[in-house]
Amino acid sequence: MILSNFRSWALDEAPASRSQATWGSAYRVWLSLRRNPLSMIGLAIILAFVALSLAAPLLAPYDPAAQDLGNRLAASSGAHWFGTDELGRDVLSRLLYGGRVTLGMVVAVVVLVAPIGLGIGCIAGYFGGAVDTALMRLTDIFLAFPRLILALAFVAAMKPGVESAILAIALTAWPPYARLARAETLTVRGSDFIAACRLTGASPWRIILRHVMPLCTPSLIVRVTLDMSSIIITAASLGFLGMGAQPPSPEWGAMIATAKRFIFDQWWVATVPGIAIFLVSLAFNFLGDGLRDVLDPKGR
Amino acid sequence: MIDVENLRVRFGSREAVKGVSFSVGQGDCFGVVGESGSGKSTILRVLAGLYDDWSGKVAFGGEAVGPRRQRAFFRKVQMVFQDPYGSLHPRQTIDRILSELPLVHGMDDIDGRILRALDAVALPRAARFRFPHQLSGGQRQRVAIARALIAEPEVLLLDEPTSALDVSVQAEILNLLADLRRERGLTYLLVSHNLAVVAHLCSHVGVMYGGEMVELTDAATLREGRVSHPHTQELRRLSVELEETGN
Numbered sequence: 001m002i003l004s005n006f007r008s009w010a011l012d013e014a015p016a017s018r019s020q021a022t023w024g025s026a027y028r029v030w031l032s033l034r035r036n037p038l039s040m041i042g043l044a045i046i047l048a049f050v051a052l053s054l055a056a057p058l059l060a061p062y063d064p065a066a067q068d069l070g071n072r073l074a075a076s077s078g079a080h081w082f083g084t085d086e087l088g089r090d091v092l093s094r095l096l097y098g099g100r101v102t103l104g105m106v107v108a109v110v111v112l113v114a115p116i117g118l119g120i121g122c123i124a125g126y127f128g129g130a131v132d133t134a135l136m137r138l139t140d141i142f143l144a145f146p147r148l149i150l151a152l153a154f155v156a157a158m159k160p161g162v163e164s165a166i167l168a169i170a171l172t173a174w175p176p177y178a179r180l181a182r183a184e185t186l187t188v189r190g191s192d193f194i195a196a197c198r199l200t201g202a203s204p205w206r207i208i209l210r211h212v213m214p215l216c217t218p219s220l221i222v223r224v225t226l227d228m229s230s231i232i233i234t235a236a237s238l239g240f241l242g243m244g245a246q247p248p249s250p251e252w253g254a255m256i257a258t259a260k261r262f263i264f265d266q267w268w269v270a271t272v273p274g275i276a277i278f279l280v281s282l283a284f285n286f287l288g289d290g291l292r293d294v295l296d297p298k299g300r
Numbered sequence: 301m302i303d304v305e306n307l308r309v310r311f312g313s314r315e316a317v318k319g320v321s322f323s324v325g326q327g328d329c330f331g332v333v334g335e336s337g338s339g340k341s342t343i344l345r346v347l348a349g350l351y352d353d354w355s356g357k358v359a360f361g362g363e364a365v366g367p368r369r370q371r372a373f374f375r376k377v378q379m380v381f382q383d384p385y386g387s388l389h390p391r392q393t394i395d396r397i398l399s400e401l402p403l404v405h406g407m408d409d410i411d412g413r414i415l416r417a418l419d420a421v422a423l424p425r426a427a428r429f430r431f432p433h434q435l436s437g438g439q440r441q442r443v444a445i446a447r448a449l450i451a452e453p454e455v456l457l458l459d460e461p462t463s464a465l466d467v468s469v470q471a472e473i474l475n476l477l478a479d480l481r482r483e484r485g486l487t488y489l490l491v492s493h494n495l496a497v498v499a500h501l502c503s504h505v506g507v508m509y510g511g512e513m514v515e516l517t518d519a520a521t522l523r524e525g526r527v528s529h530p531h532t533q534e535l536r537r538l539s540v541e542l543e544e545t546g547n
Contacts, residue, residue: 016426018429021395021430021431192383193390195345196387196388198350199349200374200404201373201375202404210400211389214391
């Protein structure tokens, strides 16, 4: 009842208030996203992993750091669904808690990177000229570094840990967003509706923030979603190389790293976090594809 | 109200406007006609403050203005663009589009201003929270006019305000513009390639050709055909022919 009321209210062709118009356009995006089964699967997997990670203290059967050396490298059983690792720690519990670390890193990177990329790109694109040249050469410099190597060097210079891994990934991840935002800005900069905004007497900053950025965000959201998987993999790689989360913190990449010695004999120790990384990365790709169809202004 | 003296605009090595001078009296409507690329829209954009790179003298109400305009300038001079499909922000509701200028200028009673502006251009109030893509071309151009009016300007710069619209809608918009000018004592500078539109709305006409204003005349003289420059004669002949084939 409430839902059908909301539906007709949001889809009203003649909204009566600002909030109704906003909800209406958001609801239309949701409706068209819902028509894409793959992206709904992706969204479901992501939400499931986020929920499981958040509820880890409630769901985890054991303390993720509790060792039981008498029961090392045990295979899957009723007591330990995914077996135990080389120190007898429950893999399921570590997986659940590890989701917090890994997904938390991804969220932190995105929160850092997306606004920086968007800001730099829009400013460069809107002002053009020397500002554009300076900002884009800076972007080129960062783009020219191999991502993982720069991150490695950065972490090595600082002390290895989750925070430096986040900073390192963020440092290498923003340039593509800046490029993308600049390209989007260039397509709207010369348009009449931006000229009309200038004729209101608004400052360039106001125009960038209120009129240009909202047009760049959809493609940026798509790009970020598609990049999530590569951020997860970079985070896991840093963990694998010992530069990310430090033991005993249960990060997925680090879990694979410690299990590499016995990957052929006790395969489940490395496989379970591997599957988790695979599933989340795949889910983000599915969702990103769906979002691209829905949000891309040129696609409509 | 508008005085332009020896205006020159360069794009790279090409001079788009080569020393144009004209003036428009308070409450008058001055039409600029010419073919595509004759520099007429460029003049309008210079007057609106959208181009920085020009030389000459431009004054509104006796006050000379430079390439950079003060915020108060935009309360006095506003512009309506040619293409109503490109001049409205695609992701903003009509309400957002109209409220931008009052917000920038810190005006009070924004709700009331928006409603009055919608009424002035005869748009239904129900259109207020729609998006531009939900409106027709004529309605969009009305929104663009409302956006200009909300500043309560003295001068309206019109860049081919009807050329992107259907013929039936063109007449509506032209009549709306004529009514608004009478009610509010607005000064118009209208750019068009359509001589009939200019003759309908304007008392004085300037003809642009290759970046120069080759003839200044008034609408009555133009209608009678007493024009001297060959390009004006050509334009007039074409427009008369078009009208005859149209009928």
